[in-house]
Amino acid sequence: MDTKSLLAAIEESARAGSVSLAEITNAYERASAVTVSSSPDHASFFSFKKLDVSSVVSFIGIGIVFIGVLFLVFQHWDELGTFSRILITLGFSLSCYIAALGLYVSRRFEYAEFWIYLLFCLVFPIGMVVLFDSFSLLSADYTPSLISFCVLVFHILYGFATKRLAPFLFGLLMATYFFFAITDFFYSRSTFIIPDFSLYRLLFVSIAYLLLGYGVSHTVYLPLRSFIYKMGLIGLLFAIFALGGYRPDQVIFWEFIFPIIAVGLIAIGIFMKEQNFFVIPSFGIMIFVSKISFEYFSDSVGWPLTLIFTGLILVGLGISLIRFRKEYFLASS
Amino acid sequence: MKLHPKIALWAAFLLPVCIVLLAIISVFVPQSVVRPQHDFLYALSSNSYPISVSYRVEQGVLVRDQYQLPESADTTLKESNAEPRLYIYRVASGESIPVAYEDVQKNGFFLNPGISPDGYEVAYNRGPDNFFGLFFGGYDYDSRALFIQSRFFSKKIVLTRTTGSYGYEYPQFLGWLQ
Numbered sequence: 001m002d003t004k005s006l007l008a009a010i011e012e013s014a015r016a017g018s019v020s021l022a023e024i025t026n027a028y029e030r031a032s033a034v035t036v037s038s039s040p041d042h043a044s045f046f047s048f049k050k051l052d053v054s055s056v057v058s059f060i061g062i063g064i065v066f067i068g069v070l071f072l073v074f075q076h077w078d079e080l081g082t083f084s085r086i087l088i089t090l091g092f093s094l095s096c097y098i099a100a101l102g103l104y105v106s107r108r109f110e111y112a113e114f115w116i117y118l119l120f121c122l123v124f125p126i127g128m129v130v131l132f133d134s135f136s137l138l139s140a141d142y143t144p145s146l147i148s149f150c151v152l153v154f155h156i157l158y159g160f161a162t163k164r165l166a167p168f169l170f171g172l173l174m175a176t177y178f179f180f181a182i183t184d185f186f187y188s189r190s191t192f193i194i195p196d197f198s199l200y201r202l203l204f205v206s207i208a209y210l211l212l213g214y215g216v217s218h219t220v221y222l223p224l225r226s227f228i229y230k231m232g233l234i235g236l237l238f239a240i241f242a243l244g245g246y247r248p249d250q251v252i253f254w255e256f257i258f259p260i261i262a263v264g265l266i267a268i269g270i271f272m273k274e275q276n277f278f279v280i281p282s283f284g285i286m287i288f289v290s291k292i293s294f295e296y297f298s299d300s301v302g303w304p305l306t307l308i309f310t311g312l313i314l315v316g317l318g319i320s321l322i323r324f325r326k327e328y329f330l331a332s333s
Numbered sequence: 334m335k336l337h338p339k340i341a342l343w344a345a346f347l348l349p350v351c352i353v354l355l356a357i358i359s360v361f362v363p364q365s366v367v368r369p370q371h372d373f374l375y376a377l378s379s380n381s382y383p384i385s386v387s388y389r390v391e392q393g394v395l396v397r398d399q400y401q402l403p404e405s406a407d408t409t410l411k412e413s414n415a416e417p418r419l420y421i422y423r424v425a426s427g428e429s430i431p432v433a434y435e436d437v438q439k440n441g442f443f444l445n446p447g448i449s450p451d452g453y454e455v456a457y458n459r460g461p462d463n464f465f466g467l468f469f470g471g472y473d474y475d476s477r478a479l480f481i482q483s484r485f486f487s488k489k490i491v492l493t494r495t496t497g498s499y500g501y502e503y504p505q506f507l508g509w510l511q
Contacts, residue, residue: 179349186356191364193487201352208348215342 021218058115066122073130082134090127096120097154104162114166117158121170125151145185148178168221172212172228176205199239206235214272226276233280237262241288247295258288282321286314367481367488369424369453374437374444375479376505377492378417386416388434390508393443397434417505422490424481429492444508455506456480456487479504 013019073080073088080088097120103113128147132138155171158164183201187194194200209232213225240261244254262281269277293310294303301309374395376388387398419437420429448454457479481488492504 175349179353182353183356186353186360190356190359191362191366191486191488192359193482193485204348204352208345211341211345211348214336215338215345218338 021220021222058111062115062118062122065119069123070126073126085130086127086134089123089130093120093124093127096123097158101158101161104164114164117164117166121155121166124154141188142185144181145178148174148181152178163220165221165224169224169227179205196243199243202235203239203243206232206239208232209235229274229276230280233265233276236265237281237284241284241291246291250295255292259285262288278321278325285321286317289313289317364488367453367483367486369449369481370451371449371453371509371511372424373422373449373455373509374419374432374442374507375422375429375455375492376417376419376507378503378505388417388419388505388507390444390446393445393508393511395434395437395442395444395507419507420492421510422479422492427490443511445511446506446508449509450511452483453481453509454483456482457504457506479506 010019010024014021069089069092073085077085096116100113100117100120103116125147128150129138132143132147137143152171152174155167155174159167159171180198180201187197209228213228213232216222216225216228237258240254240258243251244258245251262284265277265281269275269281290310293306293313297309298306385400385402389396389398419432419434421432422429478489478491481490492502
């Protein structure tokens with residue numbers, strides 16, 4: 001089959017819905033050991049295992065530029081006027097934004113585009129803080145919401161224009177910050193008091209991350225799926241763990257539900273053939289077993305014995321989980 | 334059964350949006366749901382740690398501690414350590430009535446610095462959950478405000494300003510009047 005007819009067959013199958021983008025990219029990745037993405041540069045950065053030397057050097061270079069801007073601003077802060085402060089930070093970051101867009105449009109130096117955009121991501125929030133500080137608005141309680149919203153809008157616009165991974169990732173992180181900031185803003189004005197409100201928010205955000213991770217499976221943002229899953233799983237398990245509290249303020253409901261959720265996530269992992277759903281909940285179960293042992297048994301059997309028993313339980317659990325992983329994950333992949 | 338990725342994407346977007354909407358709606362719940370039955374006594378000071386005079390409650394009775402500032406203390410320190418002023422907060426009218434220490438003694442008020450008999454307490458900031466507030470700006474701390482709180486509801490009360498609109502003042506809750 002020549003290339004033309006192969007592509008035509010793929011197009012036809014995609015139109016009919018019999019093949020998804022993820023299936024095509026997965027097949028290509030398996031055959032060529034190359035991560036497929038909408039862009040040649042972003043994907044290699046977000047697939048950390050495949051980071052090459054030039055990426056690492058570029059990353060260090062961007063870090064040095066970022067630190068340089070910070071030093072420049074703070075060393076000469078008193079000597080600089082308001083306009084200069086804004087120009088150095090906000091102006092610089094906006095020029096990076098425009099330059100990155102320009103490079104994208106011209107389709108030249110696409111590799112540099114990513115790094116210049118990364119510089120924008122780092123400096124722009126500082127520029128916004130300087131801008132707000134110049135107008136004495138930094139201490140206002142709506143400032144975090146407003147700054148994060150402005151930064152988010154820039155990421156969304158860039159993302160819509162380019163379909164790159166970086167604006168999606170940084171936009172997602174900024175959207176998460178915005179969510180916490182805006183709910184804090186309204187909650188502080190609310191008549192209600194919800195104990196552990198932050199943990200409940202973290203719980204819902206983590207569920208949203210897990211859904212998002214599943215949702216991006218069939219899109220060009222597939223390389224970010226693993227990162228999104230990790231964030232969601234860690235957030236979800238941490239929230240439930242923290243909601244459980246510690247004796248004498250423990251909440252039995254959350255302590256009871258933690259292992260059920262963790263095992264449930266592992267089951268979902270088997271169903272979806274997703275290793276993150278196995279590794280992170282497994283660590284969660286180990287930490288949970290240690291916590292429960294010390295919480296309930298250290299008083300009755302004493303600390304040394306609790307340590308010994310907990311250690312033995314963890315060894316047993318670890319061996320079982322490794323065997324379980326071999327059987328259900330490694331074998332299937 | 335397999336969840337369609339598009340539905341998952343919509344759910345991932347709508348879940349946080351719903352929580353933000355609930356947070357917005359919660360602002361419109363009137364503070365009149367917080368209805369304590371007891372007035373309370375508080376002190377307002379221009380210094381967060383008054384040195385010359387301070388008040389405390391011992392077994393329900395207001396105690397005044399007085400210290401002599403050294404002669405060498407500078408004028409600014411002496412001025413900033415002006416004696417804290419006492420007020421009774423009338424919950425029915427929402428007014429703060431100035432009261433002298435001697436009058437509190439004379440009336441023989443029993444002060445309860447903990448939870449009122451009807452289940453309310455006075456806090457210095459909106460709590461109990463301000464962990465993320467420190468990072469996201471929602472930490473509601475006002476040096477001129479106190480919060481009357483039950484388990485699930487909170488009401489902010491802005492106290493009488495006596496040192497000008499820009500002067501910092503530090504309230505000290507002393508106890509419910511019983």
